[in-house]
Amino acid sequence: MDGYPLSQWIVIDYQDVIVHIFHEQKRAFYCLEDLWSDAPRLSLPAP
Numbered sequence: 001m002d003g004y005p006l007s008q009w010i011v012i013d014y015q016d017v018i019v020h021i022f023h024e025q026k027r028a029f030y031c032l033e034d035l036w037s038d039a040p041r042l043s044l045p046a047p
Contacts, residue, residue: 007026008022008023008025008026009021009022009023009026009030020032
């Protein structure tokens with residue numbers, strides 16, 4: 001886990017999955033969904 005409260009962005013690395021937690025305005029600024037929008041979407045089985 002890395003990030004600082006003032007950065008308004010925290011990243012958590014679970015080895016196979018990386019989680020980004022943003023403040024709403026930071027999320028709109030970085031727009032990570034658009035960065036990966038051309039990648040194929042995969043359906044994951046229910047746990």
